[in-house]
Amino acid sequence: MQTSIIPQLRNTPDGEEADRILRACTHCGFCTATCPTYQLLGDERDSPRGRIYLIKQVLEGETPTQKTQTHLDRCLTCRACETTCPSGVEYAKLADIGRDLVEQQVERPMHERVIRWLLRHIVAYRNRFAFFFALGHIFKPLLVGPLAPLKQKMPPRRKALAWPSAENAQRTMIVLDGCVQPVAAPNTNAHAARIFSELGVRLIAPKASGCCGALSQHLAHREEADDFARRNIDAWWPYIEDGAEAIVLTASGCGASVVEYGHMLRNDPAYAEKAARVSELARDLSDVLADEDLSQLGDLGHGRQVAYHPPCTLQNAPQLHDNVAEILTQAGYQLTHVRDPHLCCGSAGTYSILQPTMANQLRENKLASLQAGDPDVIVTANIGCQLHLESAAGVPVRHWIELLEPAAAA
C-alpha cells in the first residue's frame, strides 16, 4: 500500500515500523473475514483493514477524533487477522503504535480516564488487586454504574492448594505468577507445579516478578509495559543464569506479551540482549508439557466430554504453540466439536470491562458453540477467557491443567 508518513514521524522507530507494516498490506480484505467485530458490526471501520486505514490517516498527519479512538478501542487485539493475512501484516504492532498516537491527541472523557487508570494501577499489581478483590467480595452489592461489569466478572474465592516442595527435582523452570491469575485462580500455577514436580521439574515463581505488561500495552501505555518487562527480566535473570530451562506461561495472554519482550526492548541497550533471551525461553505450558513423557499420568478422563476454548493469544501469537487438545486426548478426555474456534470469546484483557456490550455478545456466541456438544466441563488456557466465560457458562469453566491432576480431575 502506498504511504506518505509525515516527516516528524517518518524517521522515528515507530514511524519506520509502521511504514514497513503498512507497505506489506495490499488491502485485499481477507482479514475482515475472521475479525470478530467486523463479523458482528459489518462496518469497515470496525475491521482490521479499516483500522489500518484509520491509523494510516493519523500517521499521514490527519487529526483523529474520538471516533477513530472508538474504532480502535473496539478492536480486541485477538490477532485473528494476522493469522488470516497472506501478506504477513503485523497488525497488533501497528495497532499499538496507532493507539498511542491517538491517545496523545484525543482526550478521553473523565469516566473512561478513571476506569483506565484504575485498571493500570490496581489490576496490574498483585497485592493491590488482591486487596480490592477481597474488598470487592465484601462490598459486591455496591458495584454499580461503570463498575457493574466487575461484579459479574468476580469469580468465587478459591482455597489455595499447597505448592509442592520438589526438593529432589534435578531440573528447574520459571513460571510467571502475573497479576490477576494468582488472585482469581491461585491454583492454576499450583496444579502446574504439582504436575511438574511429578515429572522431576521444580517450578519456581520468583516473588519480584509480576504483571507481564499486556494491560498497560493495550491501554496505550507502552513505556509502562516496558517497565513491567524489565522488572520481570530482573526477577528471572538470576534463575536463567542458574540454568532454568524455560519460562512457563500458564496464561496465554501473558505468554503473548512475554514472547514480545525481545521486540519491546530492542532499542534499550541495557536490556535488549536479556529480553531477547527471555523471549526465546518463554513457552506456553502445553508446549512444555508436550515434550515430557505424560504416559505416567494414565487415563484421567475416562472419556469425559470436554469443550476446549483455545485463547486467541495461543492461536495467533506465532511464537506460542498449542498442544492442549493433544494432551487432553492422551489423558483420556473426549474433546467435543466446537464451531468457529477462531472467534474471540470477548474477554481480551481489559476489553470485557471497557467494551461490555461487544464482549457479552461475543461471549454469548462463544458459549453457544462451546456448549453445543454438551460438555461436562469447558477448559481454556488463559485466565481472562476463564473468568469471562465462567461468569455466564452453564457448566464449570477451568484451566485445562486442572484436568491432569487425579484429585481435581474427578
Added chain:
Amino acid sequence: MADTASADAAEQVLASRPDKAQLIEKLVAKLPEHVILHAEEDLRPFECDGLSAYRVLPMIVVLPETIEQVQIAMQVCYANDVAVVARGAGTGLSGGALPMENGVLLSLAKFKQILDIDTANRRATVQPGVRNLAISEAVSHLGLYYAPDPSSQIACSIGGNVAENSGGVHCLKYGLTTHNIVELEIVTVEGERMTIGSEALDTPGYDLLALMTGSEGLLGVIVQVVVKLLPKPERAQVVLAAFDDVRKAGEAVAAIIQAGIIPAGLEMLDNPAIVATEEFVHADYPTEAAAILLCEVDGTHAEVDEHIADVREVVEREGATEVRVSRDDAERAIFWAGRKAAFPAMGRISPDYYCMDGTIPRKALADVLIGIGELSEKYGQRVANVFHAGDGNLHPLILYDANIEGELERTEEFGGAICELCLEHGGTITGEHGVGVEKIDQMCVQFPPDELTQFHAVKQAFDSKGLLNPGKAVPTLHRCAEFGAMHVHNGELPFPELERL
C-alpha cells in the same frame, strides 16, 4: 456522431456537483443518523476496494441495516440526481466499488444473514453481505456446498459475486456465479423492490437474471440472492505437476482438456508465484520449478481413480518433472492453500501488485505467457502469473512500488499491453474480475461503437438518469475517443469517425 441519451446522462452525473450538506439533511430526515457517514475521518477507510491503486474519497457513505433503509437511500438519491455506488465486502480487484467524490457509497456489509436453507430443493436464500465461504460452511453438515469459489472466498460477499459474475477455481466444471443462482431481489434506482428469476429453472421472457449477473452495479442494487447448492462429491483429489518450462506446462493444460477430462479445477502458478506463496503456506511447492499445475478431479471413487490415472499419464507425457497426488483432504487443502492466497502473498515480495484478468483460448496459453515475459523485460518490471489455466483465465500480477513516482503509471501501461496481447490471441480483457474502472479503456479496444451503444441502451432501460455506478464497466464513446487519441495502436486510431477533443 451523437452519443446515446444514457451516455449523456452518465457524463452529466459524473460532472455533477451536488450540495453535500443538503443531501445529508435529506438523508438524516429519513434514516437513523448513525448509518450516514460524512466526515472525512469516517469516509477515508472506504476510499478504495481491493484495488487500492485507485482511491476516491466518497461524498457520503450510507451503511443501511434494513432493505427499507436501502430503498429510502435510493429514493433520496434518485430525487436529487445523486450517483450511487454499491459496495459489498470491498475485495474486488477492478475498482468496481470505487467511490465517487460526488456520489453516495452504499455499503451492503451489514446484510449478513443466511435467511433460509432448503435442502429438498438444494437452495439457500442469503443476504448480499454473506461471505461466499460462509454459505458452504453453513451447509457443510448437510453434505452440500456452494460451488463458485473465487480466491477471495473467505472474505468476498455473495452480492459482489453476483455483481461481478465471479468464477473461481471450480468454475471450469461447475460454472460461474450466473450458473449457480436462481433468483435475485434488487432495489431499483428509483428505490423499488423487484424480484428477478424464480425458484424454477427457467422463466419466460428475457433472461434478466443473466443480464443482472455481472452488471457491476450498473442496473440495480442486489439485496437478496437465492443460490443453488450442490452435493459434495464423494471424493476430490488434486494432482500437483511441476514443469521446468512454462511452454510445456501450457501445453499440458490443453492436453488434459483434449483427453476428455473435465477437471473440477485446473490452475497454474509460475515460478515467482510459487516462491511467494510457498513463504506463506509452506505447501511444499517445488520452488525450483518453472511452473506448476494443480489439477483437481472429483466425483465417485471410481471416477476419481480413473481420472487421476489419466491426468498423471498426460502430464508425464507432456514432460512433468515431478507429479504428486494429494493423499487426503488435508493435503488437498494444503495444495490449494497456496493458490488461494497467492495474490495477497505478493505483499511479501513487493509493496504493491497490479492484478490483470485477461482470458485467452487455452491453445494460446504458452504463447501469451512467453509474450508477457517479453513485455516484463521491456517494461523492466517483475510479473508473477497465477491463473485458472483450465478456462484460459490469466491473472498476471505486475509487481511495483506505489511509493516510487511514475511506477504506477508505467504499471498501468504494462497492464494495458497485456490486455491487448490477450485480444490479439483471440481473448478478452476480463475473465471474472469485471471491468470496473481498471479496464474501462480496454473496453474501447474490445467493442466497436455500435456495440457500446447497445450496452448504453440496456443501461437506459434500467437507469435512465445514469445514477448507478457511473463511469464503470461500460465506457462512454466520448471516453473511448479520448483514449484513442492518446493510444495509437498499430498506427491506427480506434473510432476514427469520432471527433477528437
